[in-house]
Amino acid sequence: MDKQQKGGAEGGRNQGRHHAGGRGKGPRGGNRDNRDNRAGKPAESRPDNRPDRARLGALRLLEAVEAGATLDEAAVRIERLAPADRARARRLALETLRRVARLEPILDKHLARRPRPDVLMLLRLATVELLALDEAPHGVVNAAVVLSRSLGPKGVAAAGMVNAVLRKVAGDREAWEALAPQEMPDWLREPVVAAWGEEVARKIEAAHEAGAPLDLTAKPALVAPGEALPTGSFRQPSGTRVTTLPGFAEGDWWVQDAAAAIAAKVLAPKAGERIADLCAAPGGKTMQLAAAGAKVTALDISEARLERMEENLARCGLTAKIVAGDALAFAPDEGFDAILLDAPCSATGTIRRHPDLPLIRDGSGLDEITALQAAMIDHALGLLKPGGRLVYATCSLLPAEGEEQIAALLARNPRIRVEPPQVAGIEAGWITPEGGLRLRPDYWPETGGMDGFFIACLRNSADAT
Template identity: 55%
Template sequence: MAVDGAAARGAAVALLGAVLDEGQQFSQVIDAADGPLAGLPPSEKARAQRLALTTLRHIEQADRVLKPYLRKAPPDLVMNALRLGVVELAVEGGAAHGVVNAVVDLVSRGNRTGHMKGLANAVMRKVADTPEPFAKLPPQRMPQWLRQPLVHRWGRDVVTAIEAVQGQTPPLDLTAKGQMPAIDGATALPIGSTRLAQATQVSNLPGFATGDWWVQDAAASLAARLLEAKAGETVLDLCAAPGGKTLQLAAAGATVTALDISSPRLNRLRENLARTGLTAEIIATDALHWQPPALFDAVLLDAPCSATGTLRRHPDLPFIKDDSDIPALVALQAQLIDKALTFLKHGGRLVFCTCSLLPQEGEDQLAATLARHPTLKVEAPALQGIAPEWITAEGGLRLRPDYWAESGGMDGFFMARLRLPA
């Protein structure tokens, strides 16, 4: 007898295996032509992704719930199926009978795990008999290499609050080209973005086909707002892909050049420019080996970084990354900042930002930049909806996932606006 949702659950377990056991990036696995989602209808693809992402956000709690019932670790497929089942019961409120049967079915269909369906059945029945399995468990912790410096910076209470937000499915934020059309369930955020609490099919929303808005985390939208591009200005968006900030700058009336080293990543920008009717010159090249024909009024640099501020949207990252590449990223950021300054006219301004929680890629990077360029001036943000405590002593803007926690939080970012002397 077929189990309802078997295809989506099977794909979700395969996605978990690719991330947890093979170290693959979630976004690459879901886009693979021969990946776990190949051949599934859109609704099943969406369900598989949701199940896998929710499970990744609760691996630690699921493993703690399962531990008393497992004398030794089962094969990867069995473990991931059990984790998926626990999360369905504890987070999604799945019907116990259906979830237990689904996990047993997943295990029984594995080439080397069929003999373990009895174990799966026994374990899942015990979990199903436990009321609110996650009720007394803390949120999933960030890896120690990331958690430790954040605790040192902000204290355990703040870090725990960040982790609580990272354990939730994030809302959907939209940035409008002009006037945002009415969308059921949408709320206006203090900084001007629009938020939808529930996941939905983006292309079916009012205003998508007519290019009235684009998807962009509210925190990310603040970088372009901080730059304050004006009509008629020439603006360079460095490391531009996938292009949300380019769209903001073009919508402000600036003449925009969007540069990124990755030509394939720029395709998303081309699609969004076409949909929104906005324009920008697109250049695929390495910024460190490029020289513009003329200097710019302003530059926005969203530099490559550890992406540690985006764990709420990308819960696979703690399982596939460590801190080994951070020194190289910090060095690259410094190079890009120095290069970006050479692209500016006298009196021009640069906004530097990273979607990182780590001080090395934010506050410390700003301090090092000012040490190298003592004539630069930091212009503290004075933007709609920004809380005073978000502004650092040096004039940078530190955004954390626990801000707006009651409505879904925001991505972690650091950004600062620097001005050259006239």
């Protein structure tokens, strides 16, 4: 199944417009406006008086998400920007999406009435720059005024208001710092609180707003640039240009969140084993398995994503048998020694990297997703050789897609047992009573957290060896 299908059954839109959030500052971003200011030349006195391209691109991305598109789907709106402007537009949009609802009390006290949607989004973007990204107030305010004037006659009419409001917002740092992290939407927050309590929910929300650093997985016996993490991944700051890092061109490593990398480590692939990676794209786990010397069959429903996987495999000098198809219809001639099933899910474990998710999902369709997961587990178990093992994984915070899914499996198939993970760097408190592994964004707070995941290694006790 295509990883883009994670949560595909949750097609409903979140009309309540819940947003992710928490504390944290993004990187200080240089821009043309600030360079003008440092030179003593106000941004709005530039001869062309044109809006900053990256900020305008960010505004287009935010408007698309507000209309129900994912940030990735909205990328077409900025594809004509220069690469540097495109990257900055996306970063500004991400930082704004992580804080949209947290902005409301700051803006509301300075607004006599609600402005039109595009002007409101502009105010949100500029407020994030001022209070979260710590940009120079003069440059941000002037750039916002220029951008407002580019929005047509009504934007021109609103420019004075934009100027006045943002000058007041610039003095609201103390009030901003006092605001609590943005809460998860109720359909996600309620099961999280039920499972781990209110304090953990607040810590997860703080991790969501802080965003995600860049994690790398290196080939065995090699190292990747960055901070070494306890589980063997390597960490770079968010915004790092991947292609400029040492070892990229040589294929020594690839980008993969540290939590996602743990799933393949739990499977513990051995050289020469026949292993299937079901729902394999974008391919990080496939490369882990192949780098360990396994004979890997990588299956995914998306041919386009499989093409990108093949490119990554080629860069790293790794090989796998690529199969395009539906995992539930997969019927190989021979059983596998092991299978890794990273099943379609709500993707709620990735909100710190995808803050648009709470805006475009409303939790509907969860029953259909969990039913699909159960069917995929049962089908995958039938593809194993006697004594084979299956690792089930979902990048979800919802117990229904993790702990409860395994409890249901054990109830309907008592011969299945869960083997506790044997992975360096994991902590005892991460292991569930059933023997699965629960990972959360609030873990490793000092070094930048991790994605939310549930991982369990399953084996049939009747034929285990």
